[in-house]
Amino acid sequence: MRSGSPCALAFWLGTAELGDKPVREPPPRPDLWPPASAATFMDPKYIRNFSIIAHIDHGKSTLADRLLEVTGTVSLREMKEQLLDDMDLERQRGITIKANSVSMRVKHEGQEYELNLIDTPGHVDFQYEVSRSLTCCEGALLLVDAFQGVEAQTVANAYNAIEHDLEIVPVLNKIDLTHARPDEVKEEIEHTLGLDATEAIGCSAKTGLNCDQVIKAVIDRIPPPTGDPKAPLQAMVFDSVYDEFRGAIIFVRVMNGTVKKGARIKFLQAGTEHDVVELGQKTPKRTAKPSLSAGQVGYMVCNIKSLGQVHIGDTVTVARGEQAKALPGYEEPKRMVFCGLYPSDGQDFETLREALGKLQVNDPSFVFEPETSDALGFGFRCGFLGLLHMEIVQQRLEQEADIDLVQTAPNVTYKIQKKDGEWLEVHTPTRVPEMGEIEEFQQPIVRVSFVMPAEYVGGIMKLCADRRGIFVRQEYLSPTRVMLVYDIALAEVVYDLHDKLKSTTKGYGTMDYELRGYEPGDLVRMDILVKNERVDALSIVCDRRDADTRGRAVIKKLKQEIPRHMFEVALQAAIGTRIIARETISAMRKNVTAKCYGGDISRKRKLWEKQKEGKKRMKSIGQVDIPQKAFLAVLETGEEEGGVKSR
């Protein structure tokens, strides 16, 4: 099952050499960890810090499972699939949302090594998690699905690792698949990323094949950290999670020096001081240790009650004595999309605020601030890293807080210069001033990389041209696979680009994007009027040239979504005072139950009572009841039936 030569890698404390036993049955996990004999600090020479990076679903978390097994960190009995995906939502969706670290110990050529692995998310929305993880590492396993090959996020993540100056170890995963094409994929890696893939390990995270080789490569090829355990303490805060009982759990990579339990430490950026109540490493459960020293990755508990007090990217040093310099830190993750979230029942406003606050404690990457809408009342404008992130936050809100929500269509942030020279940043379409007051209207532009089989290039080029994308370059990853790069308005990406890519390429295309900056556009604010009243929550910003089509599509969709009333309801789309589309929902003509005798009375009453409840949840604008779903009608593309994105 594995390469013939006797393997030099042995389990820590284990007598068995790898290869003596099937990988799926590692020796029992040691009872005591760390060993009583552990030195006060670990020689950095014997530490390896690495991330696993890949395109979404290429098997990072599954490989992490195998590595945990191979090293005996987790016994088979305790093993479950994608063990590091420990959030409920990660398990439900089968994807990694949050990077997660784990420390492993392994014996190699008679020497004990500490391997700190960080499993990262593959989805573009959580790119910043990858960046953070990479700053804690000296190397990265670049995992590529041996069937799918190099995909958009493979490229993005590989470049990210190169920018961080990391040693990249390419690994081909899923070679158990019958259609795996390892040689071609190696070529794609070399060709696209300029990495030497000749020695790329082919493994299967599913069967465990060659996963021991991966560990060996980590030790052999990834350089050890360089810090000095005796220098003043300098540690990087790269993550934090909230624990109900212990407060903030702060994850650090110690760059220099040593931190011990009980020490008084200082956060340089926040300027706050704390006592270290507990520190240790994840194995993968939190396991307390007496100290963490240069090169190590671990956690600290400092009696901090709110995550708001912990700044990701902050530098930890000692509160007394010689202090280290602050590390560069991280860029704030960028909120790419915004939407309004309103409680359907105005009474739930405070509950919603609490729920959002609670979520933010665990996920500081999303932001919210109160806003009011004439149509929807009091609610919040929320900013997300992307559409998936938005969907996830909403799902959590619904699951955890049980609040019925009205969501407005997502939009991007615009920069607007008014005639008087003032610049505005606008997260809400209604806040766009009247056209006459606008000097310049700018929108965010992203560079989008598409990777797809060559036959779909034409389709994607047309799609990008329709979306007014600017062609940047085209590259053949291999004779059959192509990468296309375009600069496109982020609004187009948010609108439906991903869905369109998938349908154009029969699911084989992938995409990644990064923010390029702001550019002036020919943009307008389109308003929707219901029974002659503007519904602020339905306003959108779009390209002037798309306005007519969008307007017609939105009005048509609204006509389907808004139920008939006992009076006629006029629907209009307008730019300024110019009406660009209109429809009428005619008055209800007939709605009366014939039979209503003894047995029907309870049933009917209950039905009507239910309808009354349903009505309560609708938003009433000038006596017109608008169902929650209708507020997403503005996503209607007007290109095909059912073109609206459903949540």
Place this chain on the structure above:
Amino acid sequence: MLPIHLQARKNLMPRAAYIHVPFCSHRCGYCNFALVAGRLDLVPSYFEALQREFHSQLVEPREVDTLYFGGGTPSQLGAEGLARLAELATHWHPLAEGFEWTVETNPADMDAAVAQALGAAGVNRLSLGSQSFRPAKLELLERDHRAEDIQRSVELARQQGMAVSLDLIFATPGETLQQWLDDLRLAIGLEPEHISVYGLTFEKGTTYWGRRERGELESAEDELERDMYLAAIEELAAAGFEHYEVSNFARPGHRSRHNEAYWRGDEYYAAGPGAARYVAGVRETNHRSTTTYLKRVLAGESPVDEREQLTDESRARERLVFALRRLEGLRREDFAAATGFTIDELAAEAIQRFVEWKLLDDDGQRIRLSREGLLVSDAMWPEML
């Protein structure tokens, strides 16, 4: 002293009783009633169960003013069975002076013996499931009777001195306004005392529902159904029928007193599978499955499947809504006396709006549905409940 409305409730026992007869020869495609098709073998246990249910529900005989045998198809029991049911029912529910006793029948079942049995028992009102006179429509509805059966049934009823009510269905798939008018006129020509008209509805769990889902059947356009309904109102008014409830029309003095009790919010007894009763402020519905009903009752268990005790306010609101389905509407004074709530404290805002939209008429004392209101009334009720 108790308030008037509570006193009234305390002293008044229900004055109406409903008996459900769950037997039909087959199940018509549009029907979702509680029934068993082709299971006359269950009749003996049914009688046994009824007897037991009466006993445990009523303890002792309870006099009523109106008695109603509905179904299903009570006439499936045949002359002998009907006589037996009549005896059982009137033992437990002796009829007060001036009673109304209705039996639903299928025109196909009506022969001299059945008519004779009903007449001899004292039944004075026959509700005929006539539905239509047009063969193609009857076939589409999967009814097993013909137009001649309707005529014969009416004649037989007359011989027994029974008043007649005809049920008619409209807005069946493919039906034209003219075809409906023809049905109406044929019905009027038989000079019944009472006519009920129902727009066909597609109910979940019927074969019609599935056929519509598959596109084999199409429901009538709203506009056509509306025209048919309005035509019925006009035709029947011209023929001297008073439109007194959404679906019900009667010659003067011939309203269904039993049904009026439902709409007024009065209480009533009930027995049989799927039957609903309203006694002492509690609404109960028996299990809809005939076999479950039989099994439970015969095992000495309660056949009640659903039960709800209404608060005084929801009682009042329910009464408001169901009473407004009657064309004469509701007098503020009567409502307050009966419920202890004023109409305006319950629904002033909604009423004002509906009056503005001309869906309700309000003369200060009485509110009632306007013609347009009648047509969309289901959309109004949620705002009043």
